[in-house]
Amino acid sequence: MLPKLVQTSLRCNPSSLLARNFSSLSTSSFSSSTSTRPRSSFDLPDPRTSMSYQKSLDYTSNKWNPQLSKIVATIGPTSEQLDVLQDVVRCGMRVMRLNFSHATVEEVELRVKNLRACKGRHSMITSNEEVVTTSTGESTIHKNVRAILLDTRGPEIRMGKLANDHSGHETIHIESGAEVTLCTTDDVRDGGSTADKLYIDYSKLASCLSPGMKVLLDDGAIILTVTKIGIDGTSVICTADNSGELRSRAGVNLPGAETDLPAMSAKDRVDIKYGMTKDVDYVAASFIQNAEGVREIRAYMEECAKELVKEGQWEEGKPLPLIISKIESQSALSHFDDILEESDGIMVARGDLGVEVRAHNLSYHCIQTYDVFTFLHSSPQIPIQQVTNAQKEMVAACNAAGKPVIVATQMLESMAKNPRPTRAEVADVTNAIYDGADCVMLSGETAKGKYPVQTIQMMNEIISSAEHFTKHSMPGPNLQARERFVRGQKEREIRGLIGRSDVTKTVDSALASATVAAAEERDAAAIMVLTSQGVLPRLISAYRPNVPILAFCDNTKVAKQLMLHRGVHPIHVGDELINTPTAKRGVRAIQYAKQFGMVQEGDNVVVVARESATESDGLTADFATMKIATVP
Missing domain, CATH: 3.20.20.60 (Phosphoenolpyruvate-binding domains)
Structure with a gap:
């Protein structure tokens, strides 16, 4: 099926192309006794207007309705305290960004400590931790996998600290037409920069610039034109093209200059x-x-x-x-x-x-x-x-x-x-x-x-709002992204980056494709993946399903490193699932998901895992399995 999809002309409508291919795969492989097939996002959108759809949305519902795309948020002085950070986590931050251009060791220590003290729905589930239910009905425990x-x-180039900037928030004013000298000497390095003399932390500044070139300060807020290179080779004389304010350690860009900055x-x-x-x-x-x-x-x-x-x-x-x-x-x-x-x-x-x-x-x-x-x-x-x-x-x-x-x-x-x-x-x-x-x-x-x-x-x-719209009224973007991945995998195979003999990757890719088709066909509420290394959740995410992927991991690091992938919601379960008999692991995963409000009674789910079995004669075989179940 996949090669046929890849070889089809790109001039075809990608939405109808994928709908045709994936729907046929779903119908032939996952038939059921249900006479009417529920609508899936592989189909073309029904003739509802986007406005009528928007009116039908219920944003006040308490049902778990996770966003597929994730939020990365930079945590700093106004958000680093535990009470604020807890609210940031509750409202949807999945990844905390620490900006090491500005943060001190003490600030990083505090932010890491407070993040790990936060509680959330997507948390480490272990048998020895008590689940607490809040007044809003949300389940929390003491750890999380943010x-x-x-x-x-x-290796960027920055200005030095401004003179008399004790608070770190002071600025200086640069007037249009003013002469500004850029220096690389140590005498103005720490706290010596003024409106007419700025320290720049790139020692080869003078050698990579020439008269007429531009120097951009603070993301282009101030633009300087080079007029002369100092005879000492440590200074560059410029004229300000515009007026504006500058802060300490602002970034410096040198358009067109050849630099030799390291990685x-x-x-x-x-x-x-x-x-x-x-x-x-x-x-x-x-x-x-x-x-x-x-x-x-x-x-x-x-x-x-x-x-x-x-x-x-x-x-x-x-x-x-x-x-x-x-x-x-x-x-x-x-x-x-x-x-x-x-x-x-x-x-x-x-x-x-x-x-x-x-x-x-x-x-x-x-x-x-x-x-x-x-x-x-x-x-x-x-x-x-x-x-x-x-x-x-x-x-x-x-x-x-x-x-x-x-x-x-x-x-x-x-x-x-x-x-x-x-x-x-x-x-x-x-x-x-x-x-x-x-x-x-x-x-x-x-x-x-x-x-x-x-x-x-x-x-x-x-x-x-954007994801609701693409799922119900304009499925094209997700289908096009899915098609790009299928084509990309084929191209990588042709270039030799994925070998045909690499059985694990090809089997996992086929399983991921079939899983997404099954989830769409059965109108599943979630895809559940039991994983040790995170390979399957990543592949399933690449096929852009419109439902969340619950990745049950036995390794905390693997769980956290799945967080950037669209739709993947990692849950760390320790050794709980490993110690559960193979035949019961899917049932246990469903119990976890139901316990945390991620699925509800009557929901269809697709459970995916890699399993191994050993016969009496010692023969061991690995299996990639997919099961469709209804939450009891």
């Missing part, structure tokens, strides 16, 4: 090793330029693991943090395919990605071209008009590779100061969900904004 993402500072700074190395002692689940690698940078970070983590094992701070064989490569430069876009292949996931970091732009480089061709990546690969700059197009291309590529993708930066930025977002921000989040993003991310809105809890709640509601 994941932690360590976001490195990266990791010395600070990154210290931070990554420290993060591993705190058991972080992901490392977001900032300013990745190429695939070699990803390999370098992974090799470094392997070295750290060996050292930490000797120090008793790491378990032998424990999974390393997964690497999420941040795409935020022209170089990264040019090497995107190779970076994606080496990475465990991608973050579309739209802030820096959209900073390095010159208006005079734009042309009718670059704005009108359909092949966005071809233009971006060949252009020395990234036109800001193309950032959204690049986002869509990268999300689609991640869907095809079956790897999680996070869309980040300025998603609900106005809520840092206001209790409600702008309509444009709502549209931005909604369209990221339509594009196929596994996660959307909040930065300053939750780290230092006035309304961190309300921001999470609002994003959750936007995601819910």
Whole structure:
């Protein structure tokens, strides 16, 4: 079935194509005594208007209705205390981002400690922990599997600390037309930057710039034009193109300049090793330029693991943090395919990605071209008009590779100061969900904004509305993402990245495809996966089902590292299911899900697992099984 689907012309309507193929698979393989087949999202939408559908939604229902796309939230001074963080978790944060560009060790310690003290529905279920029911009827226990993402500072270039900035919140004013000298000497390094003399922490600044080039400060808030290079080779004289305020340690971008920044700074190395002692689940690698940078970070983590094992701070064989490569430069876009292949996931970091732009480089061709990546690969700059197009291309590529993708930066930025977002921000989040993003991310809105809890709640509601719409009225985006993955797997096989003889991967992929078809055919409330390494939940997620995937894991690390994947809700059950007889594991999983309100009596569920059986003659065989059940 899959090869036929892959070989079909892309000019066909992808929605009807997938509906035809998956529906036939479902009908032939999973027949039942029921005479009428329930409507599934493989079908074309019924002729209801979107407005009538929106009126039919009940947002006040207490029934568990989880969002499929996840929220990554940066935790900072306004959200790090336990009571606020508990509300942030309750409202939908699945992954806590720690921004190591700003956070101190003490702040990280507090945030990690408080996150692990939070309670939530998606929690570690063990037989020796008592389930507590709150006044709202929500089940909680003492631990949770919210994941932690360590976001490195990266080999970026930054300003120094401003003079007399004791609070860390002071700014200086730069006037348009003023002369500003950029220095790399130690005499202005710590607290010596003023409006006419700024410290820049890149020693080769003067050698990579020339008169006429631009220097962008604080995400382009201040634009400087280079007028002269200092004769001492440690300073660059510039003129300010515009007026504005600057804060301490603001980021610096050098559009068009050739730099030799490493994949990791010395600070990154210290931070990554420290993060591993705190058991972080992901490392977001900032300013990745190429695939070699990803390999370098992974090799470094392997070295750290060996050292930490000797120090008793790491378990032998424990999974390393997964690497999420941040795409935020022209170089990264040019090497995107190779970076994606080496990475465990991608973050579309739209802030820096959209900073390095010159208006005079734009042309009718670059704005009108359909092949966005071809233009971006060949252009020395990234036109800001193309950032959204690049986002869509990268999300689609991640869907095809079956790897999680996070869309980040300025998603609900106005809520840092206001209790409600702008309509444009709502549209931005909604369209990221339509594009196929596994996660959307909040930065300053939750780290230092006035309304961190309300921001999470609002994003959750936007995601819910977008997913309801794509499920019931416009299923095209999910079907297209599913088709991209099927095509992507076939292309990887052709390129030799997946061998035909790799039985485990091909069997698991077939099982994942059939599972999604069965869930849609039977109108299942959930897909339940019993997993030890997380392979099956990831594959099932790649086929974009419209129902939650409950991943029952016997390993906490595996559970947390599933959190970024769309639709996957990991539940850590320790050895409980392993010690349960094989024939009863599915029943026990259903009992867990029902106990926590994830499914209800009468719901259809699809239970998937890999099992092994041994005959009396000693022959052992592994089986991939799928069962359809009704919750008693």
